[in-house]
Every structure is written in structure tokens, then in C-alpha cells.
Amino acid sequence: MNPPVYFFTDFSSRGPYLGQMESAVLAVAPQARIINLMNDAPFANPRASACLLAALNDYLPENAVVVAVVDPGVGGSRKAICLNIGDRWYLGPDNGLLSLLVSNAGAENCSLAGLHESYMKAASASFHGRDVFAPVAGLLVNGQSPDTFPLPVDGMAGASWPGELAEVIYLDGFGNAMTGLRMRNLRDLQGVVVGGQLVKPAYTFSSVPAGALFCYENSLGLLEIAANGSNAGRILGLEIGSPVNPHISPGRSKNP
Amino acid sequence: MNPPVYFFTDFSSRGPYLGQMESAVLAVAPQARIINLMNDAPFANPRASACLLAALNDYLPENAVVVAVVDPGVGGSRKAICLNIGDRWYLGPDNGLLSLLVSNAGAENCSLAGLHESYMKAASASFHGRDVFAPVAGLLVNGQSPDTFPLPVDGMAGASWPGELAEVIYLDGFGNAMTGLRMRNLRDLQGVVVGGQLVKPAYTFSSVPAGALFCYENSLGLLEIAANGSNAGRILGLEIGSPVNPHISPGRSKNP
Amino acid sequence: MNPPVYFFTDFSSRGPYLGQMESAVLAVAPQARIINLMNDAPFANPRASACLLAALNDYLPENAVVVAVVDPGVGGSRKAICLNIGDRWYLGPDNGLLSLLVSNAGAENCSLAGLHESYMKAASASFHGRDVFAPVAGLLVNGQSPDTFPLPVDGMAGASWPGELAEVIYLDGFGNAMTGLRMRNLRDLQGVVVGGQLVKPAYTFSSVPAGALFCYENSLGLLEIAANGSNAGRILGLEIGSPVNPHISPGRSKNP
Incomplete structure (x- = not known):
């Protein structure tokens, strides 16, 4: 069975954002199963959103691909990251949103990578969910490896945030x-x-x-x-x- | 073709509730097709919601599996029920929400069962949609029979409610x-x-x-x-x- | 791969409207993939909605089937139309909503048809999305041709609207x-x-x-x-x- 793709965002269900993100996954992996897990994560608040995502994570299947986007800093210099814990993959910005997943799992059980800048070249300035993270989610659904470079887990934004x-x-x-x-x-x-x-x-x-x-x-x-x-x-x-x-x-x- | 699963709830589309319920169906039946039929049913109002559900029922396919949750009383002593009419299955709390389906179909054409208490044991106190009804919907999609005990149709909550x-x-x-x-x-x-x-x-x-x-x-x-x-x-x-x-x-x- | 079906409407995500429309596509094409592209298009405003749809169109796959419904005039005398541009199909009311797609593509690259009135006979007065457009989308997903009559592209409502x-x-x-x-x-x-x-x-x-x-x-x-x-x-x-x-x-x- 293909790994299911979960969207966790602060986009709200208004506008064309979620639909386009779904479409961008399907363009790469037409067979992908997509679940809108939550789209009203605390707006522009990666710290509170990280707590929520870490709590929801306990209820996701072992092989989930999670696209998590809470967006302050989009278009700026933050990195786009790809985190692997067990059989799960998490894609999102390096703004702390994924940090509690690491502290809960233990850094030694996690593998972190930055997405290669080639994924950024064709991207719009404001919609990395559609242009960067969704296509990479499609690759992961297909069992392919995106182009990445390794990153130290303890250098993640939010690495020092407390767990609660x-x-x-x-x-x-x-x-x-x-x-x-x-x-x-x-x-x-x-x-x-x-x-x-x-x-x-x-x-x-x-x-x-x-x-x-x-x-x-x-x-x-x-x-x-x-x-x-x-x-x-x-x-x-x-x-x-x-x-x-x-x-x-x-x-x-x-x-x- | 697998029977499609319809969600009818008063959960709103906010929060992680629908996404988790979908995920819980897929955990049992990864191939399930899920349709959010309506998620702003009259809040905490099984009587009005029962009218809406009965009207919507005319537009569902013959083999639908309907998960209907309008929630006053969750965590209390109400039973979790499973209703069969023709080739359709309905899952929900015994608070009247499913009662008009029975009066419209005729009690003699309906079969009612309570879900075995084993389904309750692992359930959270507040989210039977995810923990009880969605997994059973997955079983029904798979053509399996959940563990139940028979219940009299005329003992359902709302059995005496008028049809309109x-x-x-x-x-x-x-x-x-x-x-x-x-x-x-x-x-x-x-x-x-x-x-x-x-x-x-x-x-x-x-x-x-x-x-x-x-x-x-x-x-x-x-x-x-x-x-x-x-x-x-x-x-x-x-x-x-x-x-x-x-x-x-x-x-x-x-x-x- | 089946062509994916995109919904573009002003229905909002409230109520039973999108769920029923999805269900109506699946009744004809159970394998159809449906994406809610946008459901808060400018309400009852085909002109602004046409601009949005034309912009979104650049991000749809080549074989998309688009059901576009912005609704002033439903139940009145407006025609239900079916527009073909390249490998894409667009279904919607003849109220201007699809007009900018034509001016962007060039009228010579477009083929327009009206849906046969037999599709209207069983339709409710207020929900052509469910009763007319969704079933025809299902036919197109199945590779079938709906019953239509040819229409001149330059006779479309909105044919003279400017592109911006x-x-x-x-x-x-x-x-x-x-x-x-x-x-x-x-x-x-x-x-x-x-x-x-x-x-x-x-x-x-x-x-x-x-x-x-x-x-x-x-x-x-x-x-x-x-x-x-x-x-x-x-x-x-x-x-x-x-x-x-x-x-x-x-x-x-x-x-x-």
C-alpha cells in the first residue's frame, strides 16, 4: 500500500491553497492518498503548531508522509527540510515546526536533510507547500529519494524548545x-x-x-x-x- | 467496488477531527473511499440532524456506509449502534440521530445492533468517531462483521419522534x-x-x-x-x- | 490514469453541497479522483470568478475535468455547457465563468457544446452541480461522450469580457x-x-x-x-x- 500523505497547515480551508497542494502531489504520484489532517494550525505560530503536530503524530500510521507548513518566513532564507523517523517522513520549513517530533523520538533515531536548492528554483516566493513540499511528498510516495544534503538534527530551528x-x-x-x-x-x-x-x-x-x-x-x-x-x-x-x-x-x- | 464511507457530523471542518476519523477508517481499510457529506449538522441537536440525514439518505448510493456523529452524551452511557437497511450500513450513537431512517424505511426492514463493549475499551472519552465508529466502518468496507449484540429497533432513542x-x-x-x-x-x-x-x-x-x-x-x-x-x-x-x-x-x- | 475532477464553486464548504456533488460523480465513475480546488470563489460573481479560474487553470494537469459552478441564474434559462480545450474539459453554466479560458486559449483552439436538455429533466431547480454537471463529469472520467449540441464559442456569455x-x-x-x-x-x-x-x-x-x-x-x-x-x-x-x-x-x- 502506498504511504498516505497528511497535510498539516495554517492555510485554512479557504482559497485555492489546499486543492493546489493536493494537485501538486498527484502530479508526481497520481495514486497518492491525501488526508487533510488539520488546516487551521495556530496561524504563523510554529511553536504552538509543533506541540499540536507532535500530539497528532501518535495517531498517524507508521508509514505516513507528513507535509507540515506553518508559514512565517516563506520566501526568506529558511531551509526546506525533510525529516525521517522510523518509516515516517516529514516535510516542512526549518522554523521549529518539526522540532518536537525529534525531541520526542530522540535525536539518535532521526535523520534530517535539507532539500536541494534545485527544488527552490522553480518555486513561487509564497507557496512552498505547492511548489516544494508537495512534489517531494509525491516522490516519497513513489518510493523515490529526493535530492538532499544532510543536516545536523541539533541545528534545527526549535531544537532547544521544551517538549511541553x-x-x-x-x-x-x-x-x-x-x-x-x-x-x-x-x-x-x-x-x-x-x-x-x-x-x-x-x-x-x-x-x-x-x-x-x-x-x-x-x-x-x-x-x-x-x-x-x-x-x-x-x-x-x-x-x-x-x-x-x-x-x-x-x-x-x-x-x- | 468497495462501499463508500460517508461522514455526517457536527464537528465542523475545523480542527483535526475529520482528518483523524478518515485516517482511522484507512487504518482498517486502506482502500476505502471517504466522502465528507456534511460536517456542520445542527450542533448537539440529534433531532434536527436526524431530519437532515434522512433527507440526504435519498441521495446516497445503495451500498453506502454512513458514519453519523452528533455528539451530546459522548463519554456517557449511550450505546454505539450499527443499523442495517437494505445494503446500507449506518454507524452512530444511540441518541436519536438514526431514528428517522428507521421510520422512513419501516422497522420491519431494519436490523439494529449494539457495538460490543470491546470497541469502547480502547476508546478515548470524547472521540468515538475516531475510536469506535471509524474502525467499524473500515471493517464493513472490508466486508467483515463487527462484534455486536442485537437490539430492538423500537427501543432506539428517538423511536417515537415524528417523521417531520x-x-x-x-x-x-x-x-x-x-x-x-x-x-x-x-x-x-x-x-x-x-x-x-x-x-x-x-x-x-x-x-x-x-x-x-x-x-x-x-x-x-x-x-x-x-x-x-x-x-x-x-x-x-x-x-x-x-x-x-x-x-x-x-x-x-x-x-x- | 483517469482524468482527475476539480471542483471550483462558490458553495463554501458548509452544508451538504460538495459532498453530494462528489457522490454524484462517483455514482457514474466510482474510480474518479476528486479535488476540491476552491469552494469560496467570489459569491454569485462570475466575472471575478472567471479571472480566478483562468489563473488557477495554469496549475491544473493536462487532462483535468473541471466542474465550475458559480450560481446566479440557477433554475433559470441559462444553458449548461461543456467546453473542451486541448485535453481538458470544463463543465459549468453559461454565465461567463468559463469565458476567459476561451480568450486565453484562443477561440480557434476551443470546442463548445451545450448539454442536452435530457440532463435537465431529472434535475432539481437549484442544484445543477449535483444533478447535471457532476454526472457529466463522471461520463468524461469514463471516457464517454455526453449528449450535447454544438454552440458557437463567440456566443458564450462573457465572450466580450476583457482578459484582466x-x-x-x-x-x-x-x-x-x-x-x-x-x-x-x-x-x-x-x-x-x-x-x-x-x-x-x-x-x-x-x-x-x-x-x-x-x-x-x-x-x-x-x-x-x-x-x-x-x-x-x-x-x-x-x-x-x-x-x-x-x-x-x-x-x-x-x-x-
Whole structure:
């Protein structure tokens, strides 16, 4: 079976961007299977987007080809990179977006390369997703190797970023606020202070009264702030970057 | 040909939800064909969503596998069900969403089952679409039978719901307001009172002056309130649930 | 390889419209590959949409089947047409949407036909995308010829429209304003007056300070007004149809 191609971008589903990117993959690999994994990643925010992508990565198939584009710096001097971890490939700009994948996998298990500048020559200044990353994804689907040069993993942008982020990293269409904290590292969580309120944990939406705020482990394993049948982000005035302060039981460390 | 999989949800196209659900189907049935039929079904409203799904059902292929998720109660005690009518399969929560499919087909033509609790064990508390329904859809695409237990059709949530709903059940991006009434049951319709106004029937947009309100049989066979080149929902102050009162010619019954 | 089918519409991604159109193609050609190229084309605006479609056309594969629907007049007397240029097919209403494809290709290289009225008989009044154009796209994917009658290319709606439009034709999700002007025809551009301001050209986003307005050749070859990391449309108060006035170096013609 061909490896499936996943798009993770901050392009939104508006405009001709995703369709053209899909078309550019198919021009190289007509049999490719493409999945729009997420196209409203935190806009122009590689740090929050890196947290999201790292969480989503746990739910991708072993052989996925991931095209990840969050775009500050397009047309500038940032490198276009190609990261290999196990059987998975990740394509994207060297702006930190792929960095947490490396720290989670361990640098010794990763192989990093820069895409050869020939891929840049025919590229537009503003749409490397279509002109650089999608065609290379097509090559990878075909089992071919793109022209690259090796890069040191510890030289990646974002290489020194911590693995978690005590902030809101995404607000979904329902107003649920994902944070960059892994719930499994928050044993004995007593609550989180967010938007000026202490919010208590619960198992899920059905566990709390209608309208009640709670925090819980979302389906990606992240700490999420939600309200049963209501919009937590609006109630608490949250936006991407709002700080989240977890309270842990006394006598327990935050990361046991 | 493999049966195509249709997603009908209230998830919106934002966030990583649809992409992950697609990915979960492909993990079981890599060859599956997936169609996002509608992802802005009336939010947390199984009654209105059931009307929409029943209307859309007439336009699906004979062998469709439909994953329908409108989500109040996720993580609670509601059952996950699997409904078979003819060659079609429907997967979703037992919250009424699938109930009108049964009343339209006739209970004697339907077979209902609950998904075995083993499917729940590995599931997250909040994303049964990805963790329960999508994998089972993959099994059905592969021609396999999921592990189930039989359920009585007349015990479904929503089994006693009427087949039609004299309310606005959907407002599309243009401001057209679909109702839960079938136009074929409204012969000799004189107009509808909606948003405090009497709105007269017309054949289609081109039949009325620019800006004019009218009601008509939409492409799903439903009574719809629209305005030529304008936003009927905004003009009339409509939302999902707004009542719609059809006026029929004297001497005719509403449902002949 | 089967020809891929591209959807270009003003339907938005809301509602059941795109999913049903996709389903209608698959009912005829189950193996068809469908790409949502763009579904927020300028609403009810065939003139601006025609400019966008002509620009996107340069990035489609040679054998594309394009279903283009921008909808004023649906259910009225406009014809449903089928246009052939090289190995590409275009299906859509005769309201001007396909006209610039003809003027760009040269009328002598184009073949135009009307779809036989039998395709209309089973059609709903409001959804020709699903009921007329999608099934015919399926036929073309299958290598079959739909029933048509020949039409003169110079009788198409929009046949006399100019090839460019000195207006904003699209505002994307980031607030970037595409214009209907081809940058290659604007050599020695000094700037554009738009929204009451003179905006200077730059190579791309990274070339200007944060927040700065600039104009540039976008990834479709069009003149676009943007702001680095900010929303140009909002800053300048732009909407679709806002006039754009390019300033060219003295001594040069606008269209050399």
C-alpha cells in the first residue's frame, strides 16, 4: 500500500491553497492518498503548531508522509527540510515546526536533510507547500529519494524548545482550548488556573453539569479546557498563547 | 467496488477531527473511499440532524456506509449502534440521530445492533468517531462483521419522534433555511409563516425578484426559505429551531 | 490514469453541497479522483470568478475535468455547457465563468457544446452541480461522450469580457487581496493605488517589515496586495470589486 500523505497547515480551508497542494502531489504520484489532517494550525505560530503536530503524530500510521507548513518566513532564507523517523517522513520549513517530533523520538533515531536548492528554483516566493513540499511528498510516495544534503538534527530551528507548553495551543470550533501539556505528565492534577479561574478536572463532558467548565485529557492526550455544551474559550476569554497553570497535589512532582 | 464511507457530523471542518476519523477508517481499510457529506449538522441537536440525514439518505448510493456523529452524551452511557437497511450500513450513537431512517424505511426492514463493549475499551472519552465508529466502518468496507449484540429497533432513542419537524433544521452558508418538512407532503401550499412573515412559494431563485423572500422545494425535497441573492436567515432572524407554519389551501389535508 | 475532477464553486464548504456533488460523480465513475480546488470563489460573481479560474487553470494537469459552478441564474434559462480545450474539459453554466479560458486559449483552439436538455429533466431547480454537471463529469472520467449540441464559442456569455480586471477578485483567509491583473503584464510597476493608499511592490512577505503593506506577484501570477503578518484587506477596507490602479514607470505601456 502506498504511504498516505497528511497535510498539516495554517492555510485554512479557504482559497485555492489546499486543492493546489493536493494537485501538486498527484502530479508526481497520481495514486497518492491525501488526508487533510488539520488546516487551521495556530496561524504563523510554529511553536504552538509543533506541540499540536507532535500530539497528532501518535495517531498517524507508521508509514505516513507528513507535509507540515506553518508559514512565517516563506520566501526568506529558511531551509526546506525533510525529516525521517522510523518509516515516517516529514516535510516542512526549518522554523521549529518539526522540532518536537525529534525531541520526542530522540535525536539518535532521526535523520534530517535539507532539500536541494534545485527544488527552490522553480518555486513561487509564497507557496512552498505547492511548489516544494508537495512534489517531494509525491516522490516519497513513489518510493523515490529526493535530492538532499544532510543536516545536523541539533541545528534545527526549535531544537532547544521544551517538549511541553503551558499555554493554550488551539481553540477548536466548539471553544474547547487544547493546551501544550500532556495529561500523562500531570498525575494527581487538582485543577488548572486559566483565564483567571480555577478549573477542576473531570473525566469527560458527560461527567459535569450543563455549562460547567472542566479540564480533562482530550483525545490527543493533551490537557484541554472545556465546558459541557458551552464555549469554554469564550467564557474564559482565551486565545492561543493564554497561560495555563496546573495545580498538582502536594508531595507530587509535576513530571514524575 | 468497495462501499463508500460517508461522514455526517457536527464537528465542523475545523480542527483535526475529520482528518483523524478518515485516517482511522484507512487504518482498517486502506482502500476505502471517504466522502465528507456534511460536517456542520445542527450542533448537539440529534433531532434536527436526524431530519437532515434522512433527507440526504435519498441521495446516497445503495451500498453506502454512513458514519453519523452528533455528539451530546459522548463519554456517557449511550450505546454505539450499527443499523442495517437494505445494503446500507449506518454507524452512530444511540441518541436519536438514526431514528428517522428507521421510520422512513419501516422497522420491519431494519436490523439494529449494539457495538460490543470491546470497541469502547480502547476508546478515548470524547472521540468515538475516531475510536469506535471509524474502525467499524473500515471493517464493513472490508466486508467483515463487527462484534455486536442485537437490539430492538423500537427501543432506539428517538423511536417515537415524528417523521417531520415544522422548524428550521439548517441554515446554509447563503442564509437559506431548510425546514424539517417534506415538500411532497405540502400540496397546495399557500405560503409559510416564519420569522413573523408570510412567505409565498416559488419554483426557484430565478423565479422571484432580487432580494425577494420565497419558499420552495430544495434539492433534498425539503421546504426551504430563501431570498434571491440575499440572506433569508438574516432577513427573518432565523436560527435552528425557529418554528415554521405552513398554510395549506382550504379543503386539503396537510399530509394527504 | 483517469482524468482527475476539480471542483471550483462558490458553495463554501458548509452544508451538504460538495459532498453530494462528489457522490454524484462517483455514482457514474466510482474510480474518479476528486479535488476540491476552491469552494469560496467570489459569491454569485462570475466575472471575478472567471479571472480566478483562468489563473488557477495554469496549475491544473493536462487532462483535468473541471466542474465550475458559480450560481446566479440557477433554475433559470441559462444553458449548461461543456467546453473542451486541448485535453481538458470544463463543465459549468453559461454565465461567463468559463469565458476567459476561451480568450486565453484562443477561440480557434476551443470546442463548445451545450448539454442536452435530457440532463435537465431529472434535475432539481437549484442544484445543477449535483444533478447535471457532476454526472457529466463522471461520463468524461469514463471516457464517454455526453449528449450535447454544438454552440458557437463567440456566443458564450462573457465572450466580450476583457482578459484582466483591475479590481480585487478574492480576499483569502489571511486578508491578502488578489487582483484580476497579471503581474507579467505590469513590468516596471511602481506601485498600486488601492483603498486610497499607494502600495509599493516587494518580492514577498519576508522582504518587508512586520505589518507593512506591499504588492507582489502571488503564486498564481496575479498582482496581490498583502501585509507581512497582518490583514491587508482589513487595513485597506477592501472587498471583492474594490478598484486597483497600477502605476507603471513613465515611458512604458501597461500591456507591452
